[in-house]
Amino acid sequence: MGLAERTPPSAEEYAGWRKEFCNWGRWGADDELGTLNFVTPAVRAAAAASVRSGRTVGLARPIDTFAGPANPYPAHHFVACEESGGMLDYIGLFIHGFTQTHIDALCHLQTHDGRFWNDKPVGSQHMPAEHSGTIDFWSQGVVGRGVLYDIPRLRGAEHIEPGHPVMGWELSDAAEAQGVEPRAGDIVMIRSGHGRYFELHPDESPRFASPSGVHAGAVEFLYRTDAAVLCWDWQDAPTDQQGIPNPASHPVPLHVHHILIPYMGMPIIDNADLEALAVACAEEGRWEFQFVCAPLVIPRGTGSPVNPLAIF
């Protein structure tokens, strides 16, 4: 079934999305933008024109250098020891994971038969074999209209509950409740309430997983609305909340990532902090704003740490 029926996709329907929502070749065999193609200059101009108060909200978590179950390979903030060589402080981090706010490039994940976006080959160590699908092709930044889909607010809750992932049709509901019309080229920002959840559950510490998150059904919404980018605070809902097997042979659930990155060609910004944004939207009385995100230009990188901004 689907969004209109307010039912989640079956495992078969989901598997069919590998074809149905596949954008390979849509923008040419050498396309490096994927759904960023929906962000036209006109879209960017309109987003800038929507700015009213000039209020800005940063959407990144602080870089986390502390080890923990959610942060097994912590970032590094180093300074050279006394009488050693170097130039003040050094920052180092694995781009991906459940902790650092980062954007995934299109070479980040493979299809189920081992290819990258637009049918490019996979190299060793899961890195791209060719210089394609990498983050440096987005050196001009991601600039457009951001829309916050505040699902806890929709549900009248502080955060979504484990066991109750964000369903695809709730995105339409949220848009309606927030007075926003989804448009082609949108940066769709789904708030589950990560920050609020751990504030209210101080005895629970983050694990290398999202306690809950977004159901695979959101993929259909993203495809049908010609969204350009997905940005979220919690990632793919746990497999046992999906009703669909994990599409990738991976301990981490990847139901949404799996269709978006290698098939649909849609960038994903993981681990955003959307708490201040939710407050700002409520105060500003609108859930759409100019969105700006500029990846570092890492040649052949599979992504980049980022600090996306919302500008009202």
Add this chain to the structure above:
Amino acid sequence: MGLAERTPPSAEEYAGWRKEFCNWGRWGADDELGTLNFVTPAVRAAAAASVRSGRTVGLARPIDTFAGPANPYPAHHFVACEESGGMLDYIGLFIHGFTQTHIDALCHLQTHDGRFWNDKPVGSQHMPAEHSGTIDFWSQGVVGRGVLYDIPRLRGAEHIEPGHPVMGWELSDAAEAQGVEPRAGDIVMIRSGHGRYFELHPDESPRFASPSGVHAGAVEFLYRTDAAVLCWDWQDAPTDQQGIPNPASHPVPLHVHHILIPYMGMPIIDNADLEALAVACAEEGRWEFQFVCAPLVIPRGTGSPVNPLAIF
């Protein structure tokens, strides 16, 4: 003398700027924004409103992992070896230097008597002793009006010549020639022509220095126009082109950095790539645009790698 007389500052006048252009306490003893205070919401709103075509230009150089005289401590783009632990690729870099595009926080440099911005103490290894003046206070980003001061264009040249640094009054000249009125809160972007210079001098390779750059006199322009941020492709002009001794006991010339960072409280974005921006400004017919730069939120960091954007 000064800008109006089209004369460079003498060594004594320059030394006097440590008092005359000092903003300590101007915004309170615990201020963490420095001249970013000039970027009000109204300034940000106006900058967004100036967007017309939606064209964006990235201003960062690619992260450079190759060793060389200009890049003695190269960045790292690593992947874990086969059968080793990690999470795909890792990016690591010293924030500062002459290669990576980065923004300096206000704790980056000391006054001549060993204090940081707003009279804060210096710790070991030249790092801040307190959690002040660090990059994480700018998590909300730097968003405002960018103005490109294209000095080679002003001079009718491809790039500035070694021996002929950018003088303070040339900034006024460039503004006039480009039909731009300097405003409070501007991100002042000074193009010397780094990219074009090395294109035309292929046998010369970059050293740990700028062949030429900006003269100390630019400091007066920045102060008097209530600029918020300096962004440039070449840094402080060599000391023998300044006519003023290097104010810091440092092999690298720091005439502009030295007043801006610890005294004036003005952030500096180093090593920008302004070539594409110069072309875009000429094509768009204007040298002002929306400017967005979002530092990574590095707790207690002295700066951050960045990819600033210009939006037309």
Add this chain to the structure above:
Amino acid sequence: MGLAERTPPSAEEYAGWRKEFCNWGRWGADDELGTLNFVTPAVRAAAAASVRSGRTVGLARPIDTFAGPANPYPAHHFVACEESGGMLDYIGLFIHGFTQTHIDALCHLQTHDGRFWNDKPVGSQHMPAEHSGTIDFWSQGVVGRGVLYDIPRLRGAEHIEPGHPVMGWELSDAAEAQGVEPRAGDIVMIRSGHGRYFELHPDESPRFASPSGVHAGAVEFLYRTDAAVLCWDWQDAPTDQQGIPNPASHPVPLHVHHILIPYMGMPIIDNADLEALAVACAEEGRWEFQFVCAPLVIPRGTGSPVNPLAIF
């Protein structure tokens, strides 16, 4: 009480060891060897002369790059990504912890009133303020007679049991049972049975702690026998097994480390793998051998990863 009475030290006796077992000044105010002074050329010659079969046993664990509770800050084995700068593979690691085999230099830990070995000052970030007590002073290596104190063998067990740490008098017992006479300059190697323990407890995974380990009483044995170095597979027994409060304000128990490193000036080699050595000793029929350990020459380092060798 003490070793002779086969009783553990009381908290007061232990505290008294800060004076009683303190070697400050014993070898001069600028000594950098501590108890390595007991390893004379004659000791080294005798150890070499004890070699019979030429059998060698490596005593290091493989460098561990995988995150886990026992390895919160994993080592790195990286290679530069395709088309990036570098020189084949890179190895990086925090020296200390519960995973990598390493030797502690004398500046590794402080006295309870904040000084390093031989009354040297502590700098920022717990690093030495002066170039003293650091690993580079041991560039000539640690070469001497190693003696394995196989406590599980003494107890007729596979490994020591949690709750039953290695007591000081058991070292004398083990020496006797193994037909070895402790001598000045010995490298005392205490086997708790880390490897065997986790082999037999596959469902238990290592934590950032030793399930059991060595009781503070071992300190007296080390002092009275003029030992030169301590080498072990499990570290200080948990505080609740010591009957003495943790002498350092640290979550990790440090009862043995605390007297040895800053007061007695005795190097400690942590996280050794003594399983193969125990087997070799049993096969060779002797528990003494030539011991060789060469720290990397890390200027101002607090220690070094090492792969110590036993030569029969």
Add this chain to the structure above:
Amino acid sequence: MGLAERTPPSAEEYAGWRKEFCNWGRWGADDELGTLNFVTPAVRAAAAASVRSGRTVGLARPIDTFAGPANPYPAHHFVACEESGGMLDYIGLFIHGFTQTHIDALCHLQTHDGRFWNDKPVGSQHMPAEHSGTIDFWSQGVVGRGVLYDIPRLRGAEHIEPGHPVMGWELSDAAEAQGVEPRAGDIVMIRSGHGRYFELHPDESPRFASPSGVHAGAVEFLYRTDAAVLCWDWQDAPTDQQGIPNPASHPVPLHVHHILIPYMGMPIIDNADLEALAVACAEEGRWEFQFVCAPLVIPRGTGSPVNPLAIF
């Protein structure tokens, strides 16, 4: 021609060594020791028995964290910034190059037709495709008889001169002059005089090369004497001093490395500091001693930083 005739090999003879000095299969298809096979327990026992005074000499250079032409990818000695996660100091380095003292594993270099030692496949980024030829197979250490071939002493000079590399027959000459008989399993240590050279040429700084070094002809000596390991302070002599083209398509000369590592299966310890050893040998009146070198156990590493020791 050859050693007996005191003539260097021609380019053709050198090329023929790829077959003539190839040890593939000599110790089995899955051999991981190469010429370390010559170091039998008896050899090790004899070496230990040769120890007389107990004097030890460390043979490693200090880890170098300072950038320079000889050290383009410097090592790192870091400590975590204040309020950041980590565990005291961190040491990181690229294993290879011209600066850090390290041992090459047998997978370090390829044959001219792209295979590793014992016909193993090459993977991506020049790393081994299989877990073979890697440093972790030498976890038991390299222990045997070291022999210093002090060529400057032979020549009555402070160091060898650029333009006058160490020729193969000079190794026989040095052995004779030093009263040493080459034996199977020897660790052959060739001193060119790196330390003394730069002491006497303070205005010259090391480059990413050896000013002079060892001629390809030394390969024949190593093969015919059944040497186990090569250890040296300067590496392969510059190509223009060899009279033989560089066998590998590499800017760095590799005439000796190229036959030893992938064909002969001989480990090489690069960048040793042999100055103190030369002095010790002269004082002790002998140029043979017990040699001990223990690589870190880096799973799948292509080598390891080491601090080899000579024990008299």
